Every structure is written in structure tokens, then in C-alpha cells.
Amino acid sequence: MTSTWVPPEEYVKTIANATSYAGFYFTDTAGRPIQLRSAHSAETWQWPGGNMDPGETPWECARRECFEETQMAFTGPQKLLAVHFITQGAEWPLNKFGVIFDGGRLTDEQISSITLDPDEHTELLIHTLEKWEAIMNPASFARLKAADDARRTGTVAYLER
Template sequence: MSVWLPPAEYVNTIPRATAYACLYFTDTGGRPVQLRATYPTETWQWPGGNMDHGETPWECALRECLEETGIAFEGERKLLGTQFIAHRGEDWPANHIGFVFDGGTLTDDQIAAIVLDPEEHNEVRVHSVREWEVLMTPSNFARLREIDAARRSGTVAYMEV
């Protein structure tokens, strides 16, 4: 005979996860646009961040994009990929799940008008995927490569780290 636990008790028996969401932009030449982080854990990234309580991944991506770039994105909600990062011990005591949405194409004027939050980012760059490889860690570059391929092919990427 199975015993059903109340939801509050059951949740304590299963793995926990935090979540992030971001927008992936390219320029008019199809080259990824990335921001240089001011903290050392991940140098180049897309506008995005961790979800707040009660927030959906889409709401998070829009909020973070506005906070980090000044861009009030109004495009369609299109998922390019998800990323599952397994629990890594004391460094991060939970699984981490990411949602990468398509931010579309930015013109040169839109890129030049980006207003960075200096506490989070200090530079905007545009490079080809191949040029980004030498500037990024292998795992972060793998995510860029998969998301770029998903966008170009019209598919959705699933990644595990």
C-alpha cells in the first residue's frame, strides 16, 4: 500500500533546482551579441539572469534584458533551448535549469544604444561564432554553438552539463 505525502513534505524528498532565463540576440550579419560580465565566474553572456519568485522564464528574460541593456524586448516568445546543469556540490547546492529565448536581430544603432548596468557588465561585443570560441570557456562556447545552430535550423536545443 502506497502512502501519499502532503505536497509540502513530498517536495522535500525530490531534487531542487534554480532557474535562469535569457535572450539571444544577433546583429544584422547573424553574429552573436554578448555582454562581458564584471564578475569572474562567466565572462561572456547574454542578457538574462536568475528567476525571481513567482516569475515565469519569459518574464525573467524580459526583466533581465531591460535591466542589463535598456532594451524593452517586444518580440515573439520563441524558445531556442534549455540547459540542465547538474548539482555541483557546495559551489551551487541545487540543479540549475536555463531557458534561452530568441531575441531576434539588433541593428548597429540598437547595439550602440545598449545601456549596460556597470555592476553586471562592462562591454558589448559582436563576433562570429568561430571568433567567440577563443574568448569563451569550452562549456559556455558549447552552449553558444548549440543555441546558434538551433536558431539557424529552427529547432530547439537541449543541453546537459
């Protein structure tokens, strides 16, 4: 079989493209997940994170987004909890993948020092998983539960949606 060399600018048109995000999963000292309400959708709860900038690694993105959204400079270890792949289907031309890091357990003092960017988030809440399940959409809750399970079991979760 002979292969034909294809210039990079042509080759990239033949493969799947994706956007990417990274973020941190935080809990309080009792292990209850901490989430932020999106300023763009009152029904959306998420953790600090966002889309990666060109040339940025997932770790750099998670740290940058965490600081931008909470004014908290994360200095903990790089501990991967989950990889998340989202196929967008016909309504959007790009798939998306995410990298979720363990932000650890925050003390009451750390939580009270969080300053939300009002353009990004309107509220911070801490609930048990059972309470989060009752108020989140199923896909978002599945991501939250997978990150929590990964932390508890010491494994890395892989999600597809």
C-alpha cells in the same frame, strides 16, 4: 501497491530542487553573436538574462533581465531556442536549468542604444562564432553554439552539463 499521502512540505524534501534562469540570444544583422562581459568575472561572456524571481515565468524573467541589464524593452515574439540543464554536483545543493529565447537580429541603431548596467556587465562585443570559441570557456561556448545552431536550423536545443 498502496501509496501513502505525504504533505507537500515533506514531499519537496525528497525531490531534486533547482534554480532557474532565462535570457535572450541576440545577433547583429550579419548573424554574429552579441555578448556581454560579466562585471563579476572578466572571463565570463553571456547574453542578457538571469535568475528567475519567485512566481516569474521564464519569458517574464528574460524580458525583465534584458531591460535591467541593457535598458532594451524586448517586444519580439516568444521563440524558444534552447533549454539548458546544469547539474551542480556536490559543491552546490541545487541543480540549475535555463530557458534561452531568440532575441533576433539587432540593427546597428539598436545595438548602439544599449546601456549596460555597470553592476552586471562591463562591455558588449560582437564576434563570429570562431572568434567567440577562441575566447570563451568550452562549456559557455557550447551553450552559445547550441543557441546559434537552433536558430539556424529552426529546432530547439537541449543541453546538459
